[in-house]
Every structure is written in C-alpha cells, then in structure tokens.
Amino acid sequence: MRKENSTNALNAQELYETCGMAIALRILGGRWKPGIIWNLAQGRIRYGQLKALIPNISERMLIQQLKELEKYGFVERFVFPEVPPRVEYALTEEGKTLIPIVQALAAWGDSQRDKIKLPV
Amino acid sequence: MRKENSTNALNAQELYETCGMAIALRILGGRWKPGIIWNLAQGRIRYGQLKALIPNISERMLIQQLKELEKYGFVERFVFPEVPPRVEYALTEEGKTLIPIVQALAAWGDSQRDKIKLPV
DNA sequence: TTAATTACTAACAAACAAGTAAGAAATGAG
DNA sequence: CTCATTTCTTACTTGTTTGTTAGTAATTAA
Numbered sequence A, B: 001m002r003k004e005n006s007t008n009a010l011n012a013q014e015l016y017e018t019c020g021m022a023i024a025l026r027i028l029g030g031r032w033k034p035g036i037i038w039n040l041a042q043g044r045i046r047y048g049q050l051k052a053l054i055p056n057i058s059e060r061m062l063i064q065q066l067k068e069l070e071k072y073g074f075v076e077r078f079v080f081p082e083v084p085p086r087v088e089y090a091l092t093e094e095g096k097t098l099i100p101i102v103q104a105l106a107a108w109g110d111s112q113r114d115k116i117k118l119p120v
Numbered sequence C: 001t002t003a004a005t006t007a008c009t010a011a012c013a014a015a016c017a018a019g020t021a022a023g024a025a026a027t028g029a030g
Numbered sequence D: 001c002t003c004a005t006t007t008c009t010t011a012c013t014t015g016t017t018t019g020t021t022a023g024t025a026a027t028t029a030a
Helices: A007-018 A020-028 A033-040 A047-053 A059-071 A098-112 B007-018 B020-028 B033-040 B047-053 B059-071 B098-112
Strands: A075-080 A086-091 B075-080 B086-091
Touching (some): A007 A020, A020 A033, A020 B033, A033 A047, A033 A059, A033 A098, A033 B020, A047 A059, A059 A075, A098 B098, B007 B020, B020 B033, B020 B098, B033 B047, B033 B059, B033 B086, B047 B059, B047 B086, B059 B075
Antiparallel strands (some): A075 A086
16 A cells, blocks of 8 residues: 655655656566566467466466556456456557567666676 | 565566566666666766755665666766765766666656656 | 366565665864 | 764665465356
C-alpha cells in the first residue's frame, strides 16, 4: 500500500511532474516489466505462455505488472468465456510506442555486459 | 546490505545475465539517477551545484548514487585539494553513451505526461 | 467424486530503497 | 577560540517492492 503523504511518495510525484524520464521509468521500471513488454512485443499471447517465457516470475508479480500496464493503457486483455479460462494479452497501439525504447535500452545494456560487473 | 542468496538477489542476477534491459535499468533506474545523469550531461559540475539542481535530493542519496555511477565508470570525480573541499563530477566517455538513451526516455515520458495519470 | 486445468486473489513475510539527523574533517575569517 | 564552509559518512527509521503459500472458480475427464 502506498502512503500518499510520505516524503517518499511526494518526491516521486514531483519527479513525475518535472521529468519525463521519471515517468518512463515508472512504466518501464521494476524487475519484470521489461521482460513482459519484450515478450508482448512479439504479439498477442496467453497468460500461461507469457509466464512460461519469463523464468522465475511468480503469478503474483506477473498479474500485478500486467494489471498496471493495462491500467495505463499499454496492454490489452482479451478474455474468452471458456473453462478452464483463457486470457490473452497484447500491447495496445500506445504500448507499441514502447518497443523502440525497450530495444534501445536492451541494446545499450547488452553493450555494457562485458564492461561492467554488477554486484551480486 | 544485500543478501547474496535471497531469491530476490538471485532473480536480479539471472536477469542481468540474460537481459540487457535489466542491466540498463540497473544503471539508469532508481529515483535520482536520471536527474543526476541529465545534469551531468550538461558538463562538469561541482557537487554542491549538482545538489542545488536536483530538488529534494538528500546528500546521502546524491553521494550514494554518484559513487555507484563512478564505480561502474560512468562518472568521473575530480578533487581539488582545497578547504573547504571542492569536488567536481563529470560523465566519462562511457557515461556519455547514456545521453541518447536518457533523451529518448525523457522524450517518451514527456509525450505520455498528458495521457496517463500516475498514482500518488 | 475426485482430480485436473487455468487465470487469478489474498494474507503474510522478507528484502530492498529511500529519508532523517547528526556529525567529521580542515582551514580561513572574525 | 569559535564559526562558517563544503563534501562527505554513519546509524537509524520509514516506506516500497518482491517473494511465498495457500486457495478460489467453473467446467471436463477419469
């Protein structure tokens, strides 16, 4: 749960208002969103497949991040009234504008892999 | 202090190995690094000025993030043997490769500002 | 009737990131 | 002698993110 008036939250809020990069990192950041967006960039996909494509992600995290991306309109959810349930996810048009960003970040990161060693 | 064997840390580690974007976000992510890099992109600058340019940042956070960027070779530190001390910071050549990324992220984020409303 | 399937939820705990506050060091100015 | 200056450091607290476990629904197949 987020505390609306913590210094922490206020600092975050102010950054969103003045800094586009803070907004971008809010959408793109976190441990799992990159992988989610990357895989959705390949096309519409079922929840279970997405989970299989992202090693180690827990259902809680996957759902949570998908919901957040959906809430902001970057991801669309398609539900089929079947049993067992079938739900597919896809990037919206707006979500697809993320793809070049994600590619640029990934390329830069890959170029750094051999130069730096991240801590354990 | 980071626990080397927490699932959390292991997940992070695995991502670094397989996903360039995770590396990039490790360098670029967090609340303050964007602003630090953005300001350093304008040129060499003193610690105190940098602090003044980044509203609300605490000394602890500024130092901590600068040290991390320095450790990975994206930022250089120039110390003048004076009293009171004078220390200047600048992006290294490697650090300058971040500039286009940072600009792309900022531009995308700015383009989203009116479309989405981030939570408090 | 019992188990298997699939997408999801809720309660809780561990790990991590960020914020607060106090102070150190070395010198020059008063 | 005391104070201001500037760049940091340390110990501590609060807040946020991530992980774990158990469980739901509604049908079909055995």
